[in-house]
Amino acid sequence: MYFYLPIALTSISLPLIVGLGLVVGLLSGLFGVGGGFLMTPLLIMIGIPPTVAAATDSLQIVGASTSGTFAHWRLGNVDFKMGIYLLIGGFVGGLGGVHLVKMLRMMGNADFVIKITYVLMLGIVGSYMFVESLNALKKAKKAKEGIKAADIPSKPRKESGFVKFLKSLPLQTKFDKSGVTHSALLVIFLGTFVGILAAIMGVGGGFLMVPVMVYLLRMPMHVVVGTSLFQILFTCIEVSFLQAYVNQTVDFILAVLLLAGSTFGAQIGTKLGKKLHGDQLKILLAILVLVVTAKIMLDLLLEPSILLSMKGGH
Amino acid sequence: MRMFKRICLFNLVAACFLIMFFSSSAFSITFEVSPAQISVDSLYHGSKVVVTGEVEAGEDIIIKFSSPEKKAHLRKKGKRGGLLWMNVGEFEFNPVSDVYLLYSTQDISSMLTKDQQDKYALGYDAFKRIVEVSPVSSESEKEKWVEEFIKFKENTGVYGHFTDQVETETNGGKKTFRLSLDWPYQAPPQEYTVSVYAVKDNAVQNYNQMSLNVKKVGALNFISDLAFNKASIYGIVSIFIALLAGFIVSVIFKGGSGAH
Structure with a gap:
């Protein structure tokens, strides 16, 4: 069964598109990423024009992250306070990032900078998460095997100058749900940083926000996933409206078909995530990020069969 | 009497002209496109289109589907840093049509002279000569990118040249033809022109055109209208x-x- 899309002006297979939505929604519920870095290239691959693929994906993420946020909220996994602070930063960063892209384009070579940033960020984040969570899993295994705590050389944790500096920042705020205390300025700054990078790379930034929350804000993984989805929901509402209003590139039918899969996928992902350990989740996300990095690297290295492409996308 | 002779002569010449005019229009190509309108609804996945008609025996046939010509802007991929493939600029192709599907009974280059190909924009060789590309620095570079353009369009099924799909049958002094094709769903809804050319002695002897309207209908049209307006x-x-x-x-x- 095929559906014709009113804005993309192409016909697509129903099982294919719902299946795609289901898989990406599952990843979204499982890891707290919007999945834009996966969905947009996949949509382009099946013949959707790049501008329509990116815009429609953001509307699809609105639905999937609503579903995921609700599911995580019921599990008590959403830190609304942290989410709102990050959102403020993300909004400022997004605006800054858009202007930065404009500047880069004027200087020429913008695409090169964007692609390299993309690959480097994905590669570094993926590798770090992979190694870190692998070590954590090994430690957990050793502990399980009955090695006495005394046998493991435990380093007394000394507060570094950097941590002292962070603690000296004003507006120290306690985030009860995450069980951490940080300066509101730090949280907003990190949100801004991710916002800038997300705007440069043309993605929602979930896969960058998750590591920032885990490693820099020291939030527990399950709260990270729920809070990330909450933040993504609002970012994508803004983006979807702007794309529909300014560019007329949101394909409603395509979004509904994707949603038919992704909203259910997000629920399944959330339930699956509940059964997995935080480090297992991290290592799976790390593998996913590394696979995507490898695919992008291959695309960059191999000569494409057709040397022309439609405008738009990234 | 002289006056009468003059009138008779004038009438004779006029009659000859009329006979010539009607006999030539009797040779003009008659053809039908079925359906004349393709309705694009939510479950649309392309459509079957049949073209049938008649030409003089001994003539070859070319059937062309095209849309109004315009400028097209596409991104060009190239190598950066001697290693990485990415978008490195943009090209303008002008004039080009969204759809360019040709069906002929023989290869175009063996049927028509270069001038005739260019005059009626028939065949990829003519296409390469007519289309301008900017920015390019040489004729060979232009040719390379027009070829890439054709490849890009062929990949989505909206460009093509086929020499084995027009069925013909000769009956007395007439040749009937029939073409059945799968209209590509990738062709955007708009008005298309179907042109049929009768070819003999390396030149187009006659041609005729009809329109094929591909139109959004129902809920699909409503959504599209809302999105843009x-x-x-x-x-x-x-x-x-x-x-x-x-x-x-x-x-x-x-x-x-x-x-x-």
């Missing part, structure tokens, strides 16, 4: 429905699985 309402409604879908599925899962 009432963009803010379209955006808000879309977001509302996405939020509602996420919420409803969330409620279904809560009730269905007994999760807390």
Whole structure:
């Protein structure tokens, strides 16, 4: 069964598109990423024009992250306070990032900078998460095997100058749900940083926000996933409206078909995530990020069969 | 008497002209396109289109599907840093059509002279000569990128040249033809021109044109109209429905699985 899309002006297979939505929604519920870095290239691959693929994906993420946020909220996994602070930063960063892209384009070579940033960020984040969570899993295994705590050389944790500096920042705020205390300025700054990078790379930034929350804000993984989805929901509402209003590139039918899969996928992902350990989740996300990095690297290295492409996308 | 002779001569010449005119129009190509309109609804996945008609025996046939010509802007991929393939610029192709499908009884280059190909824009060779590309620095570079353009369009099924799909049958002094094709769903809804050319002695002897209207209808047309003409309402409604879908599925899962 095929559906014709009113804005993309192409016909697509129903099982294919719902299946795609289901898989990406599952990843979204499982890891707290919007999945834009996966969905947009996949949509382009099946013949959707790049501008329509990116815009429609953001509307699809609105639905999937609503579903995921609700599911995580019921599990008590959403830190609304942290989410709102990050959102403020993300909004400022997004605006800054858009202007930065404009500047880069004027200087020429913008695409090169964007692609390299993309690959480097994905590669570094993926590798770090992979190694870190692998070590954590090994430690957990050793502990399980009955090695006495005394046998493991435990380093007394000394507060570094950097941590002292962070603690000296004003507006120290306690985030009860995450069980951490940080300066509101730090949280907003990190949100801004991710916002800038997300705007440069043309993605929602979930896969960058998750590591920032885990490693820099020291939030527990399950709260990270729920809070990330909450933040993504609002970012994508803004983006979807702007794309529909300014560019007329949101394909409603395509979004509904994707949603038919992704909203259910997000629920399944959330339930699956509940059964997995935080480090297992991290290592799976790390593998996913590394696979995507490898695919992008291959695309960059191999000569494409057709040397022309439609405008738009990234 | 002289006056009478002059009138008779004038009438004779006029009659000859009339006979010549009507006899030549009797040779003009008659053809039909079925359906004359393709309705694009929500379940549209392309359509079967049949072209049937008649030419003089001994003539070859070319059938062309095209849309109004315009400029096309495409991104060009190239190597950066001697290693990485990425978008490195943009080309303008002008004039080009969204769809350019040719069906002929023989190869175009063996049927028509270069001038005739160019005059009627028939065949990829003529296409390469007619289309301008900017920015390019040489004729060979232009040719390379027009070839890439054709490849890009062929990949989505909207460009093509086929020499084995027109069926013909000669009956007395006439040749009937029939072409059945799968109209590509990738061709955007708009008005297309179907042109049929009768070819003999390396030249087009006669041609005729009809239109093929590919039109959005029903709910699909309503959504498209809303998206382009009432963009803010379209955006808000879309977001509302996405939020509602996420919420409803969330409620279904809560009730269905007994999760807390």
